[in-house]
Amino acid sequence: MKQKIISYLHTIKEDLFNLSKYLYENPEESFYEYKSCNYLINMLKNNNFKVTENYLQIPTAFYAEYGSGHPKICYICEYDAATKEGHITGHNLISAMSIGASLSLAKVLQNFKSGTIIVLGCPGEFISGAKVTMTKQGTFEDIDVVLMAHPDVENAETGTSMAVLPVKIKYISKEAIFNSKEGVYSSLDACTFIFNSLSFLKNGFEKDCTIDGIIIENGNSPCLLSKESTLKFYIRTPKMFQACDIEKKVKELAKTVSSLMNLEYEISIPELPYDELIPNKSLSRIFAHNLKEVGIIDTVQPKNTFAGLSLGTVSHVVPCIHPYISIVEDKSIKYSTTEFASATISNFALDKVLKTASALAITGLDLLEKEELLQEVKVEFYENIKKHKNKPCKEL
Structure with missing residues (x-):
């Protein structure tokens, strides 16, 4: 045969x-x-x-x-x-x-x-x-x-x-604001803060665990910042339970930034893990x-x-x-x-x-x-x- x-x-x-x-x-x-x-x-x-x-x-x-x-x-x-x-x-x-x-x-x-x-x-x-x-x-x-x-x-x-867990975090301002406006945080400020924080957070990950593909999306106007800004990335680990542990830390970080900057936020999985x-x-x-x-x-x-x-x-x-x-x-x-x-x-x-x-x-x-x-x-x-x-x- x-x-x-x-x-x-x-x-x-x-x-x-x-x-x-x-x-x-x-x-x-x-x-x-x-x-x-x-x-x-x-x-x-x-x-x-x-x-x-x-x-x-x-x-x-x-x-x-x-x-x-x-x-x-x-x-x-x-x-x-x-x-x-x-x-x-x-x-x-x-x-x-x-x-x-x-x-x-x-x-x-x-x-x-x-x-x-x-x-x-x-x-x-x-x-x-x-x-x-x-x-x-x-x-x-x-x-x-x-x-x-x-x-x-x-x-x-x-x-x-590798196990891969996609994450999307969206921050929402009450209104679109000008770059020069003082005394208020923009949705882009929040995403930038998360972006920089993740770089430090990765130092505490287990071997071969990382966050990559980080993209920040915002409005196209050079003067007026959009009400919404989105941060997308992938948690990549040898085992899925490790990705879940990192995801918990990311959720805590996102919530803390929301509170500090007085912004609404949404966190979701944009693609299937x-x-x-x-x-x-x-x-x-x-x-x-x-x-x-x-x-x-x-x-x-x-x-x-x-x-x-x-x-x-x-x-x-x-x-x-x-x-x-x-x-x-x-x-x-x-x-x-x-x-x-x-x-x-x-x-x-x-x-x-x-x-x-x-x-x-x-x-x-x-x-x-x-x-x-x-x-x-x-x-x-x-x-x-x-x-x-x-x-x-x-x-x-």
């Missing part, structure tokens, strides 16, 4: 190349990926997948399935592009890998009494990925494993990611073995990323992998650049897509064939959950 999977993938390699190229040539911003979403849905429908469009009332999300019963093997498609930059992180290839894996695994599913292949179309990864909403809505509770791979400049096994990614070593081992079997042998140690991943939230509900696959032949190319985006439609990248899709599909096959492997993955998952149990964040 492994050979059938590999052989079938070679028969659809042009389709996968065309998919990668279409997404590359039609980059769409987060949650506006209409062309990309339709292209993927049509491919799945043409291969007899049952597709639910507008999934969870997210216009560019979908839920596709083939087969019935357990185990349920889920593949993830991401397809948004960076605003004005295109596919600089290779989301077009994530979709090609997952579509290739799901279509090829479907060709051998008839050999099993039960089993379901699920493909999730997950828009908006650049801004509060839809996977977080899907997790909160229970999408992953009946799924056995989630498999995906991410393009990169090196091969690496699944590591951890991302939990840290919990890697599943058993599932990673199975995939890494299959990756070597198809010819990608130079994998390195697990990659821990400073970025936040929406898959992190998913990994607290179901076993996941998020390995990294080099798609560049020229080692001078940097990740998240226009050169990297161009590399995604090279013949070298297409070869990596085929091999990675093969490994993803064969990993699904292993879990369908060998109940003991799936049991091993799940036992580790539940042990990990006990260790990573987060303290719940209170609502802002």
Whole structure:
């Protein structure tokens, strides 16, 4: 059956190349990926997948399935592009890998009494990925494993990611005031005070805990200050409970400044938070073995990323992998650049897509064939959950 999977993938390699190229040539911003979403849905429908469009009332999300019963093997498609930059992180290839894996695994599913292949179309990864909403809505509770791979400049096994908690603080003056007016604090004064205070507050954080991406928004007039000023930033920590502890301090600071300056204020979460990614070593081992079997042998140690991943939230509900696959032949190319985006439609990248899709599909096959492997993955998952149990964040 492994050979059938590999052989079938070679028969659809042009389709996968065309998919990668279409997404590359039609980059769409987060949650506006209409062309990309339709292209993927049509491919799945043409291969007899049952597709639910507008999934969870997210216009560019979908839920596709083939087969019935357990185990349920889920593949993830991401397809948004960076605003004005295109596919600089290779989301077009994530979709090609997952579509290739799901279509090829479907060709051998008839050999099993039960089993379901699920493909999730997950828009908006650049801004509060839809996977977080899907997790909160229970999408992953009946799924056995989630498999995906991410393009990169090196091969690496699944590591951890950071927990990310977005925060927005708005201060409101009673009226718009002139810069020269004395005896009164403006909303901008409050945001500036918070901005400077956070720099000192960070000195007391635990290792690898930080606040970044601080932006102050105010009116555009050089003379008249707006009634409202807003401060946005991200609390980034190895574990979500650490972010929650920092958030409590930020709330106290915001309240104190409001009292000192006699200003109203609002504090909120402008985007969905991302939990840290919990890697599943058993599932990673199975995939890494299959990756070597198809010819990608130079994998390195697990990659821990400073970025936040929406898959992190998913990994607290179901076993996941998020390995990294080099798609560049020229080692001078940097990740998240226009050169990297161009590399995604090279013949070298297409070869990596085929091999990675093969490994993803064969990993699904292993879990369908060998109940003991799936049991091993799940036992580790539940042990990990006990260790990573987060303290719940209170609502802002």
